[in-house]
Amino acid sequence: MKTKITFLHGFLSFLTILAITSCEKITNDKFGIGKAEFSLSMSDETTKSFAGASSDSGIYSYHILISVEDNEGNSVISDSLIPVYAFGTGFTSEDVELLTGDYNLTKFLVINPAGTVIYAAPLEGSPLSYLVNDPLPIQFSIIADQITPIAPEVLLVGDQTPGQFGYASFGMQIIKPLHFWTVCVLDCPLCMAPILLTDAKLTVYADNGWHYSFALEARVNHLVIRGGSEVYTFLLEKEGYLPQTLRFTARELAATSMENPLSLKIPWGSNQWKVLELQPGPSEGKDAMISNLEPDRNFGDHKYFEATFLSEPVLTVMRSNRSLAWFDLNSLPKSAVIKKVTLQLHYEIPIPWDPNVFIAGPVTSPLWAGGVLQQIVEPWEEHKVTWDSQPKTIEANQVYISPFNLNANLITVDVTTLFLPVNEIAAANYGMLFKLWPTEKFPGFRFVSSDYPMAAMRPKLTIYYTIN
Known part of the structure; x- marks a missing residue:
């Protein structure tokens, strides 16, 4: 009898493990x-x-x-x-x-x-x-x-x-790509060493509003941009150095080659900016999620920093989630003058982007829908804030986050205006609120928060500053 019970117990355990493994595989595949x-x-x-x-x-x-x-x-x-x-x-x-x-x-x-x-x-x-x-x-x-x-x-x-x-028309504007070769160097006239190749971020702007950012490597880079403009504006950025703005004609770019690349120079003496990185964990970080379907519930330990508008699996209603976050700037020197602030956000599983949120309207005023980071002007507590008690925010100097499709699982958002307002206003700063804007029809964004188990993926605030 004991032998039969032991065999039955082992067989059931095997089935349980098999079921769990199968569920995990189905989830991963889905x-x-x-x-x-x-x-x-x-x-x-x-x-x-x-x-x-x-x-x-x-x-x-x-x-x-x-x-x-x-x-x-x-x-x-x-x-x-x-x-x-x-x-x-x-x-x-x-x-x-x-x-x-x-x-x-x-x-x-x-x-x-x-x-x-x-x-x-x-x-x-x-x-x-x-x-x-x-x-x-x-x-x-x-x-x-x-x-x-x-x-x-x-x-x-x-x-x-x-x-x-079978096509009504080929239905698109054909753009001829423009190829060019470029290399980024640290320009140091007094250095006796060979040319100092370096990596950097290059954003190319065309006259018609098109722009794209490239990650330059410390070698000759072959880049392809949208043709059709006579002049292009380059914004060259490298951490710890002042940004460089340059302009080149399409003819100058087309004349480059692998053997004769365009040299983009970053002055050696422009490394005046200091850098402070803040990437707090669960104990140091202050962030929370609030939800309209549970207006009195606190989500202070929520592992996502999200702004979403999704249907409930069972109920025939839509759940609206927003998030709050605050970074402690006390480690910044008192004499620091902030020049630029960026926020790096990772997502675990992206929410599918719905291109239908962009509804064609007049050429001068297309309908845009996405996310926004707004300045919080009232105190709030991480483990007490709820939907009903959410603090007030202001639209002045808010930062927009557009829907995106990227191969990487992170984005970097320039949030300088939340810390260095373009429009001077007499308002306190208690962090930022992440919500959908201007309406809640877009599925939304779901990034990870400071409570996420993988430390490297938590939100990171980078502050570039000088000492006055």
Whole structure:
């Protein structure tokens, strides 16, 4: 009898472990992130023609423009321009990160360096769809931590109209990329050492408002920016040094090469800024979450710093969550003059970005929805604050956080105006409130807080200052 009981106990334990393991796997698969890799499927003759037009490096000569929907018809990627790499006789895109699930590729165009659509994948039922084995839409699945290859068949566009491929129009503005090579150096005329190459952050601004930030390495960097502007403004930033603003013409950038790169100089004597980093843990940090569905409950130990508007799993109502945070600046010297403040935020699992929050309106006034950090002007306590007792905030000098899609799991937000107001106001500063703005229709943001178990991912406030 004892033998039977022992066997039964062991068997049940085995089933329990198996069930837990299976649940963990299902959870990981459901909420994981995988990658899609797009390649071109074409005839040998077309492939040779395509390869012959590539640059020597084969990098960024061509782009693909894709649209992807989920199985319910919701847009996941809309007219996204992705570089294509040439490896030998093959052509492969950069990896595209997606949440695990099933998707449909609904648009696939190939654009040459001149900005012309030269190949297109026809849609099912279109006049040219009979020429390919598998017209669009093409279904594919994303599995956590795996790369899914997708290779749609494409046809030469030539004089064919978009309608013959099943498109109302190719429906986009074709932008010709501008390539240039650059290197960042610390300019030290008195130094006897060789040229001091260094890393830095470079933000490029075009005249039409387009801008993008690059992480420069301590070597010659090959960068690709949006063409079409006559002049570009560069903002060169390196921790501990004063920012440098530079201007270059498109002609100057196009004249660069790997052997003759554009030299971006950071003056050696500009390292006047001192740096203070604050990344408190559960005992030192002060942050809390508040929720409209539990207006009297305190969430002082909540591990997320979030501003969300999500449906409840059971109730047919929406839950609105906001967060508060405060950083202790007492370690800053009394004679310090703040120059810049940044806030680094990590997310554990991103909330899918809904592009429909951007509703097209008049060109001069598009409807924007995202998050905002507002200055708190009343005292509050981490383990007492609730939705009903939340402190007052002001909109003056508030900081906006736009919806984003990034390969990295963090963002850095410039919050200087919360500590060094552009508009001088007579108001106390008791930290910041994170909420959705201007309405609560956007799914929201969920970053980690100072109570998160992984110390390196907790919010980090970096203060750049000088001594007066």
